[in-house]
Amino acid sequence: MIWITGLLVVVMLLAALAVIFFNNHVAAVAAASVVSLALSVLFLLLKAPDVAMTEAAVGAGLSSLILALALRRLGLTQTGAASATDEREKNR
Amino acid sequence: MSMVFDLQWILYTGAIGLIAIGLVGIIWSRHLFRIILSLAIAEAGANLMLVIAGYRLHGHAPIMVAGVWPEQMVDPVPQAMVLTAIVIGVGIQALALSLAIRVKEAYHSLDIDEIRAAMQADIDAQAGVTGDLSQEEPSGREVIGPTVAAEEGRS
Amino acid sequence: MNLIALVVALPLLGAFLLPVGARSVGWVGRLLGPALLLLTSLVVIVLWRDSGGVPSHIELGGFQPPLGITFYLDQLALVFALATSLLALLLWPHAAWRDARVAALMLLMVSAASGMALSGDLFNLYVFYELVSVASFGLVAAPKTGAALAATLRYVIISGMGTVMALTGIALIYTQTGTLNLAHLTLLSATTLDNTLGLTAFVLILLGIGVKAELFPVNIWVPEVYATASQRVSALLAGLISKLAIIVIIRLLVLLFPQPEALTLLLVIGALGVLLGELAAWHAKDFERMLAFSSIGQLGLVLMAFSIPGQAGLFAGLAVAMHHLIVKPALFVLAERWSGGFAGLAGAGWKSPWAAGLFILFALSLIGVPPLPGFWAKLMTLLGLLGQDNWIYWTGAGIILLATVFEANYLFRFGLGLFKAGSESRSAKVPVHDAGSLGPSLILGAVLLIATVMITPVGNWLAGVADQLADRELYVTTVLGAGRELP
Amino acid sequence: MRNLTSPLFAAGLAFFLLVVVAEFEPGAAPMVVGQAILQEAPETTGTANIVTAVVLGYRGIDTLGEIAILFTASLVAGLVLERRGGKRQAQAPAGNVLRISTQLLFPLMLVIGFYIILHGHLTPGGGFQGGVILAAAFFLPLLARPGIQVRHFGLAVTEGLAGSAFIVIGLIALFQGGAFLQPLFGTGSPGQLLSAGSLPILYLVLGLKVGAELAGLLAHLVYEGSET
Numbered sequence: 001m002i003w004i005t006g007l008l009v010v011v012m013l014l015a016a017l018a019v020i021f022f023n024n025h026v027a028a029v030a031a032a033s034v035v036s037l038a039l040s041v042l043f044l045l046l047k048a049p050d051v052a053m054t055e056a057a058v059g060a061g062l063s064s065l066i067l068a069l070a071l072r073r074l075g076l077t078q079t080g081a082a083s084a085t086d087e088r089e090k091n092r
Numbered sequence: 093m094s095m096v097f098d099l100q101w102i103l104y105t106g107a108i109g110l111i112a113i114g115l116v117g118i119i120w121s122r123h124l125f126r127i128i129l130s131l132a133i134a135e136a137g138a139n140l141m142l143v144i145a146g147y148r149l150h151g152h153a154p155i156m157v158a159g160v161w162p163e164q165m166v167d168p169v170p171q172a173m174v175l176t177a178i179v180i181g182v183g184i185q186a187l188a189l190s191l192a193i194r195v196k197e198a199y200h201s202l203d204i205d206e207i208r209a210a211m212q213a214d215i216d217a218q219a220g221v222t223g224d225l226s227q228e229e230p231s232g233r234e235v236i237g238p239t240v241a242a243e244e245g246r247s
Numbered sequence: 248m249n250l251i252a253l254v255v256a257l258p259l260l261g262a263f264l265l266p267v268g269a270r271s272v273g274w275v276g277r278l279l280g281p282a283l284l285l286l287t288s289l290v291v292i293v294l295w296r297d298s299g300g301v302p303s304h305i306e307l308g309g310f311q312p313p314l315g316i317t318f319y320l321d322q323l324a325l326v327f328a329l330a331t332s333l334l335a336l337l338l339w340p341h342a343a344w345r346d347a348r349v350a351a352l353m354l355l356m357v358s359a360a361s362g363m364a365l366s367g368d369l370f371n372l373y374v375f376y377e378l379v380s381v382a383s384f385g386l387v388a389a390p391k392t393g394a395a396l397a398a399t400l401r402y403v404i405i406s407g408m409g410t411v412m413a414l415t416g417i418a419l420i421y422t423q424t425g426t427l428n429l430a431h432l433t434l435l436s437a438t439t440l441d442n443t444l445g446l447t448a449f450v451l452i453l454l455g456i457g458v459k460a461e462l463f464p465v466n467i468w469v470p471e472v473y474a475t476a477s478q479r480v481s482a483l484l485a486g487l488i489s490k491l492a493i494i495v496i497i498r499l500l501v502l503l504f505p506q507p508e509a510l511t512l513l514l515v516i517g518a519l520g521v522l523l524g525e526l527a528a529w530h531a532k533d534f535e536r537m538l539a540f541s542s543i544g545q546l547g548l549v550l551m552a553f554s555i556p557g558q559a560g561l562f563a564g565l566a567v568a569m570h571h572l573i574v575k576p577a578l579f580v581l582a583e584r585w586s587g588g589f590a591g592l593a594g595a596g597w598k599s600p601w602a603a604g605l606f607i608l609f610a611l612s613l614i615g616v617p618p619l620p621g622f623w624a625k626l627m628t629l630l631g632l633l634g635q636d637n638w639i640y641w642t643g644a645g646i647i648l649l650a651t652v653f654e655a656n657y658l659f660r661f662g663l664g665l666f667k668a669g670s671e672s673r674s675a676k677v678p679v680h681d682a683g684s685l686g687p688s689l690i691l692g693a694v695l696l697i698a699t700v701m702i703t704p705v706g707n708w709l710a711g712v713a714d715q716l717a718d719r720e721l722y723v724t725t726v727l728g729a730g731r732e733l734p
Numbered sequence: 735m736r737n738l739t740s741p742l743f744a745a746g747l748a749f750f751l752l753v754v755v756a757e758f759e760p761g762a763a764p765m766v767v768g769q770a771i772l773q774e775a776p777e778t779t780g781t782a783n784i785v786t787a788v789v790l791g792y793r794g795i796d797t798l799g800e801i802a803i804l805f806t807a808s809l810v811a812g813l814v815l816e817r818r819g820g821k822r823q824a825q826a827p828a829g830n831v832l833r834i835s836t837q838l839l840f841p842l843m844l845v846i847g848f849y850i851i852l853h854g855h856l857t858p859g860g861g862f863q864g865g866v867i868l869a870a871a872f873f874l875p876l877l878a879r880p881g882i883q884v885r886h887f888g889l890a891v892t893e894g895l896a897g898s899a900f901i902v903i904g905l906i907a908l909f910q911g912g913a914f915l916q917p918l919f920g921t922g923s924p925g926q927l928l929s930a931g932s933l934p935i936l937y938l939v940l941g942l943k944v945g946a947e948l949a950g951l952l953a954h955l956v957y958e959g960s961e962t
Contacts, residue, residue, distance in 0.1 A: 002099050009106035016110055016133050020117040025125055032129050035110070039136055042106070047153040047166045048143050049858035050785045051174045055139075057866040058182050062948060063132065065873075066182070069955040070189035074196055076125060104755045111415060112748035116741050118408055124400070131407040138414035145422040146763050154772060155858065156782040165784070167768030168775075170421060172788035173370050176800045177414060179862055179944070180377055183807030184407060186951045187384060190811040191400040193955075198393030207397050214394035215474045219533035220588040252914030255795070256901050259802055263897035266809065267890050308794045309907075309916035310778075313767055315792045348813055355806050362799065374799035381803050385810035396814065419754065425764030435766075444754050 005045060012038035025076040029067045036060040103144050110137025124192045124202045128185060135181045139174045146170035249305050251294055251320060251365065254287045254328050258358035262351040269347030280350040281339055284357065288332040295325045302715060304367060304726045312367075312726050313428035313733065319367035319726060322712045323498075323565075327364035327491060330572065331357055334487050337687045338576060340479040342389055349389055356382035356483070363491050367726060369417055369427040372495055376413070376456060379491075380406050383459075383484055387476040395475035402468040406458050409465060413455025416448040420503075430726035431733065433502040433719050440503055449504045450512070453496060460492035461485075461546045463519040470527075473539035473579075478586065481535070482579035482687075485542040490568050493546065497553050497564065502719055507556070514554035514639060518646045520547025525650040529657045533588045537657060538578055544650060545571045545613070548628065551643050555631035562713040563631050566624040569709065573698075574609045574621070577691035581606055584678045589664050592678075596665030599680035603665045605692050610658040612695060614651060620698045623706065625651070779917055781855040781933060789860070790933045790940075794915040798900060801943050805897060808947045808954075815954045836874045843871035851941035852934060861937040865944025872949040876956055889950045896943035903932055903939070 015038065018031035036059030043052035071077050114134025121127050146167030152160045154168035196202055199210045261283045268275045302321035306312060318324075335357045342349045359378035366372045384406075388399040421427065423444055424435045432440075440448070458465045473481040500509055524544030531537040549571065553564035581602055585592050596603030612621035625647070632644040698705050715721065727733065775787040789797050847867035854860025907916035919931035 002102070005099060006102050009102050009109075012106055013109045013113065016113040019129050019133055020113060020121065020126065028126065028129055032132060035133060035136060039140060042103075042140065043143055046103075046143050046147045047151050048146075048171045048174070048785075049153050049155070050783070050860065050863075051139075051143060051171050051178070053859050053863045054175055054178050054866075055136075057863050058178050059132075059136065062866050062869070063182050063185060065870075065952065066186050066189060066955060067129070069952065070193060071125070073193045073955065074125060074202065076202075100758070101756070104752065108748050108751045108755070111411060111751070112744040114411065115408065115747065116744040118404065119743070120741065127404055131404065131411075134408070134411040135414070138411050138418060141415055141418040142421065145418050146765075146768060148763050148765065153858070154784040156776055156784070162769070162772035165772050167425070167763050167765055168771060168784045168788050169427070169768045169793075170418075171785045172793055173417075173796070175785070175789060175862055176370075176374060176793075176796050179800055180374075180803050183804045183951075184377075184381065184403065184410075186955070187381065187807045187810050187814075188400065188403045188407070190814045190954065191384075191388065191396055191403060194391075194396045194814055195393070195400055198396060204401075208401070211394045211397040211471060211475075214392070215398075215471060215536075218392075218394065218587070219474065219535070220591050221532040249908060249913050252904075252908060256905060256908075256914060259798065260898055260901045260905075262802070263805065263894050263901070267887075267894040270887070270890075306913055307915055308791055309913040310792050314771055314774075316795050346813075348809055351809060352806065355802060358802070359799070362795075371793070371796055371799070374796045374803075378799050378803050378806065381806040381810065385806060385813060388810065388814055391814065415751070422755070422758055423764070425766030425768060427767070431767070444757065447750065447754050 001045065005042065008038050008042050008045075012042070025071055026068075029064060029071065032067065033060045033064040036063065099149075100144075103140070103147075107137050107140040107144060110134065110140060112137075122204050124195070124204055124207070127204065128188045128192065131188070132181065132185055135177070139177050139181075142170045142174050142177070248294060248298070248303050248320065250290055251305055251318060251328075252307065253290050254332070254361045254365070255358050257283050257287055258354040258361075262354040262358065265347045265351040265354065269350075275347075277344055277350075280354055281336055283354065284332045284336040284339075287357070287361070288329060288336070291325055291329040291332065294320070295322075295329070298325070300711070302721060302725045313426050313431035316371045317367040317428060317430070317726055318365040319429070319722065320365065321715045321722075321725075323494065323716050324364045326712070327494060328361045331360045331364065331487060331491075334483065334572075334576060337690060338479045338482050338580065340386075340477055342477060346389075349386065352382045352385040352389075356386065356488075360488060360491055363495055367429045369420065369429065369432065369499075371427075373413055373417060376459070376492070376495070377410065379459065379488060380410075383480070383488065386480040387472050387484075389480070390475065390477060392475065394471075398468070398471040398475045402472050405465060405468050409455040409458035411455075412451045416451030416455065419444055419448040419451070428726070429498070429502055430723045433723050434727070434733070436503045436505065441505055445504055446506050446508055449500070449506070449509050452499060453512070453516075456492050456496055457516075458492075459484075460489050460496060460550075461520070461543050462550065463516045463523065463543075463547065466520070466543050469543055470536045470539045473542070474533070474535045478535070478579045478583040481539070481582075482576035485539070485579060486572050486576035489542070489546055490549075490572050493549055493553070493564075493568060497561070498716070500553075501561070501716060502722060510554045510556055510560075511639060513550050514643050517547040517550030517552075517554060518643050520544060521551065521650045522547075522646055525653045529653045531657070534582045534585050534592065534661070535579075535587075537661065538575070538582060541613070541654065541657075542571075542575055544654070545575065548625075548647065548650075551647065552624075552628040552631065554643075555628070555635065555640070558710075558713055558717045559627075559631050559634070561716050562710050563624065563627040565709050565713050565716070566620075566627055566706075570612065570620050570624045573691050573695055574613055577605065577688040577695075578609055580684065580687045580691075581680075583684045584680050586678075589661065592661075593664055593667040595678065596662075598678075599685075601685055602680040602688070603662070605685070605688050606665065607662050608692055608695065610662055614655045614658060618699055618702070620695060620702060620705070623702060779933060780931060783855055783857060783860075785858075786855045786860055786933065786937070790936045791917055794904070794936075797940065798904070798915070801897060801900065801940060801947075804944060804947045805893065808893075808951045811951055811954050832877070836877070839874060840871055843867055843874070847871060847941070847945070851937055854937040854941075855933050861940030862944055864937075865941040866948060868941060868945030869948035869952065872945070873952045876953065889946045889953070892946040893943055893950065896939045896946065899939045900936060900943070903936060 015031045015034040022028045040055040117130025151166035154165040307316045359375045362375035528540035612619035615622045615625035632640045775784045779787040779791045781787040847864045850859040851864030904915035908914045
């Protein structure tokens with residue numbers, strides 16, 4: 001139990017860091033859903049099956065869908081050309 | 093005992109780590125989309141913190157099954173709270189994204205600082221306080237307003 | 248007493264039905280909201296009369312506290328529930344007549360604000376607080392100009408940060424105590440929350456709820472939101488919602504956090520708010536942002552008053568808060584016609600003498616000119632601060648006096664500007680008030696004058712409210728009963 | 735400046751929180767209210783899933799507030815994104831595979847969604863989780879056939895009526911002399927599908943409302959007022 005928990009926490013925190021540091025927005029959304037999935041398994045380990053189900057359905061599923069739709073509407077889906085903002089963020 | 097403590101410690105590191113990473117993301121990023129993502133991360137951390145608050149070692153899920161007594165179950169109350177918090181979180185996320193979509197259309201930028209500058213210019217123009225003073229002397233709020241002070245405060 | 252749940256349930260029901268109902272039957276959209284608000288005000292008035300001023304509680308869902316959620320009905324909760332309905336009725340926005348969705352948002356905000364006033368459960372308070380937030384996002388964004396949307400987005404992000412902090416604070420408290428009922432927490436607080444953890448939780452909740460209370464580090468949204476939102480929405484946010492947030496903070500402080508450091512923290516945050524708010528207001532060049540910054544300053548003053556230990560502090564804080572609750576919405580309603588930069592308002596007072604008179608009345612009360620209620624509120628705060636044998640409190644008193652000088656300066660400058668002889672081209676464009684834009688201010692001005700005349704009974708009543716607020720034992724016995732066995 | 739100080743601030747906060755939580759007794763939640771609810775919930779509410787008892791019974795008003803928040807968020811998203819005379823975004827029609835799989839999936843997801851909602855008082859799951867699946871079920875056709883007309887009015891009616899039903903059930907209890915949102919119709923025997931009185935009805939209503947709101951949100955994000 002303790003090893004699985006530790007592994008999950010590490011994966012979760014790495015994915016969370018990836019959300020901030022990935023320059024690609026699509027990858028960031030994917031990382032965010034990895035956070036949700038890891039969290040959902042953690043909830044299951046913590047004997048919270050209701051919460052785990054909700055986190056998986058809402059956090060990993062619905063929220064990613066909403067983010068993906070928003071990405072399209074914001075015109076951020078193209079992976080190659082980084083926008084001006086991205087450039088600035090990289091340069092800081 | 094040390095095993096027990098380690099588990100607790102790992103879990104809290106996870107929760108607090110998520111909160112901290114999320115807060116860093118919110119303050120540090122200038123890109124709106126990234127800020128909204130970071131908000132979700134921080135919220136996830138707070139949710140995990142709540143669930144841990146109700147965890148009892150070697151406990152069972154709070155569902156009546158033969159052979160499991162209420163004394164062996166984990167606390168159902170934080171779980172109910174987290175259900176609520178998760179749904180609230182996704183609602184606010186969708187709301188923020190809708191706003192971001194429109195803001196981008198209005199200001200052609202997703203950079204929070206550029207948007208803020210454009211918004212201030214807009215507000216000043218609408219209030220009719222541009223032109224006369226803004227060039228040579230910064231308006232009062234730029235110098236002393238809580239905006240500046242608050243950013244010092246929160247960083 | 249169970250009927251008090253209607254105050255939360257009815258506006259919510261109305262809000263759920265409005266977007267659909269208004270599309271089928273047009274007049275529903277226009278009348279349902281005000282009618283429901285009248286009804287909820289009546290419910291509160293009747294229940295208040297029946298209660299005779301004695302606190303009571305109700306159990307939602309019929310589950311005994313501390314298991315279920317309770318509403319606690321003391322005079323403070325009832326007066327804020329009533330103020331919520333009445334102010335929303337008075338400031339019912341024009342846009343709500345055209346767009347049923349704005350009416351629905353107003354009703355949602357009213358429902359949640361009443362819930363915040365009444366709730367006796369930590370997490371339930373958080374839920375209502377979030378509902379107030381989300382409804383206010385919608386109301387603020389409703390003009391849909393680029394600036395309004397951008398301001399709302401920044402407001403959403405700051406509120407989101409606050410949410411995370413408040414939730415973390417609640418999690419800390421729950422981890423330590425295993426309960427959420429405020430009365431139960433009060434019983435347990437002496438042994439479980441009087442430590443670093445308690446203080447951390449308080450700071451986190453203070454920062455979280457402080458977003459709505461326009462507290463110092465988390466108030467960067469205030470000027471831009473009030474400058475872009477419709478003035479009536481700003482009036483509600485600055486007048487009512489910010490006070491509710493402060494009342495919640497103070498109730499938690501009284502019940503759960505006995506640490507003296509918490510009071511000092513309030514004093515420092517309040518003093519910074521007063522100083523920065525009033526200075527920024529002094530620098531402001533348009534009416535709305537002047538009001539916005541002045542509102543930050545006033546809320547800092549409220550916080551400073553509450554930081555005085557004991558019943559005296561609660562009394563002073565309530566007095567300042569109630570005064571601001573009346574004055575600030577009235578001023579924002581005046582800004583409805585007098586929107587924008589000072590230059591464009593030169594000579595506007597000649598065209599709308601009633602509005603100018605009202606402005607001067609409210610300004611005098613804000614500055615604290617006797618015999619207006621604002622004077623007594625400020626005097627009590629100053630005396631309370633000076634009565635503490637502590638240099639920090641004395642510094643606080645000095646800051647208030649200094650800020651008052653600035654406050655008087657910019658308010659007089661604006662008042663004089665109203666009567667400046669404007670150039671011909673400008674005076675042609677000077678906006679004129681009509682009955683619709685003056686009405687709410689007139690009513691609030693009348694309330695202020697009545698309070699001026701009846702300052703003794705009003706003061707005595709407020710002292711009674713403060714007594715109830717200060718009485719932790721009363722809260723516990725009212726909700727949990729005396730000597731009942733608790734889990 | 736803020737790119738250096740903000741990580742420091744967050745690291746400081748994290749460290750402080752860790753110091754605070756390190757004081758906690760390891761592995762043992764205080765279980766004050768939780769234990770009491772675990773003991774009495776099966777008798778008082780008749781649910782086997784005690785989280786459901788808390789969500790709909792003990793903390794029912796929280797849940798009401800929560801669906802109100804979701805309702806508000808969806809309302810505001812609609813308000814913000816709506817634009818008069820806006821044209822649809824031109825989309826490439828979906829391939830056959832997606833269309834056919836959608837047609838197969840739709841009824842399946844409906845069944846699963848309602849199953850999860852209706853067993854919420856017995857097993858993990860309930861109104862929220864089922865509602866999300868319902869929303870997904872209604873969203874799939876949008877992906878497969880971009881031209882399809884979103885029936886906002888239908889969604890709004892579902893949303894409004896479901897939300898009102900939740901409150902009306904609460905008010906019935908109030909006017910029968912009980913408290914607002916008090917569970918009705920007795921408890922039945924815990925573990926049966928037809929048990930727990932009015933709680934499964936509340937969960938059904940909740941699921942419909944959550945589903946309609948989320949579907950509305952998604953539809954707003956896909957279509958309304960899109961440029962070009």
